[in-house]
Amino acid sequence: MEGKHPGNSDQITRDYFDSLLVEMRHLDGQKPDTTLELYGEKFKTPIMMAALSHLNNICDDGMVEMAKGAVLAGVVNWAGMGDKEELERITATGAKTIKIIKPYADNELIMERIAHAKECGVLAVGMDIDHAFNGKGEYDKVLGFDMAPKSHEEIRRFAEAADLPFVVKGVLSTQDAYKCLQAGVKGIVVSHHHGIMDYAIPPLRILPEIVKVVNGQIPVFVDCGIISGMDVFKALALGATAVSAGRVIMQPLGRSGAQGVKEQVEQMNEELKGVMARTGSRDLRHIDPSVIWHK
Numbered sequence: 001m002e003g004k005h006p007g008n009s010d011q012i013t014r015d016y017f018d019s020l021l022v023e024m025r026h027l028d029g030q031k032p033d034t035t036l037e038l039y040g041e042k043f044k045t046p047i048m049m050a051a052l053s054h055l056n057n058i059c060d061d062g063m064v065e066m067a068k069g070a071v072l073a074g075v076v077n078w079a080g081m082g083d084k085e086e087l088e089r090i091t092a093t094g095a096k097t098i099k100i101i102k103p104y105a106d107n108e109l110i111m112e113r114i115a116h117a118k119e120c121g122v123l124a125v126g127m128d129i130d131h132a133f134n135g136k137g138e139y140d141k142v143l144g145f146d147m148a149p150k151s152h153e154e155i156r157r158f159a160e161a162a163d164l165p166f167v168v169k170g171v172l173s174t175q176d177a178y179k180c181l182q183a184g185v186k187g188i189v190v191s192h193h194h195g196i197m198d199y200a201i202p203p204l205r206i207l208p209e210i211v212k213v214v215n216g217q218i219p220v221f222v223d224c225g226i227i228s229g230m231d232v233f234k235a236l237a238l239g240a241t242a243v244s245a246g247r248v249i250m251q252p253l254g255r256s257g258a259q260g261v262k263e264q265v266e267q268m269n270e271e272l273k274g275v276m277a278r279t280g281s282r283d284l285r286h287i288d289p290s291v292i293w294h295k
């Protein structure tokens with residue numbers, strides 16, 4: 001159910017962000033460094049593109065334009081559902097891309113998409129496991145393709161076949177995080193897929209529990225509702241390795257293409273640096289969770 005009502009997960013998530021307060025630490029301050037190291041590559045900021053798709057209605061060749069923006073901004077690009085040809089054009093921009101494949105019912109199709117993503121030279125590949133069911137408890141159908149839930153054994157097989165870091169998107173419980181670790185997954189995205197279900201727990205609320213389970217073994221990413229550098233900071237302080245920004249970059253993308261994406265990311269990164277500087281956080285590994293207070 002969409003729109004403003006008590007169970008709207010986007011609103012609950014926004015309210016949670018806004019309920020988190022930040023203490024300041026000025027003595028012995030240093031200029032902050034936001035460099036992210038991920039899967040053997042370096043990026044300017046922990047702010048990444050979200051796994052979006054079908055952006056042509058807001059911008060010509062929107063997914064490719066977003067990838068160009070990611071290159072300009074020096075950030076990780078993610079790509080959601082899309083055909084092979086589109087992924088080839090996305091990766092041809094030079095964007096270091098994490099390709100998210102749908103949980104197709106047909107595992108051979110998944111394997112084929114994994115192999116193709118690898119040929120395209122992606123940084124990592126993965127699956128949005130939260131798209132298996134529709135809201136009526138039936139298997140979902142997306143653009144005519146049947147979806148199906150995956151067992152952790154199937155995830156293990158995909159991860160093994162990928163021979164690249166395999167990322168699971170749509171983890172919103174410690175149980176799934178634990179199963180991902182068991183399956184050899186190399187990154188998880190704590191997300192409710194912009195409110196795929198009402199009353200979903202805000203990603204930041206459950207993040208510390210998931211981070212405890214993961215215990216530094218793999219990166220933990222977060223998305224949903226991140227619209228400012230302050231939001232990014234709160235996610236990082238609660239244990240995220242990096243975050244994805246989706247809808248907040250769509251308007252700049254529509255208005256000014258790749259340049260708009262770059263400017264939006266840079267603005268958010270400046271805000272992030274501002275908060276890091278005032279909390280004694282010299283780099284991404286030195287953000288003390290105890291700076292966060294609950295209202």
Ligand SMILES: Cc1cc2nc3c(=O)[nH]c(=O)nc-3n(C[C@H](O)[C@H](O)[C@H](O)COP(=O)(O)O)c2cc1C
Binds near residue numbers: 245
């Ligand atoms: C237009 C649009 C297309 C999306 N397509 C995908 C997709 O193909 N695969 C996926 O895993 N998530 C997809 N998402 C979800 C985003 O990756 C992200 O989880 C969600 O939008 C929450 O982040 P945000 O609040 O920053 O937008 C899409 C979101 C939007 C708005």
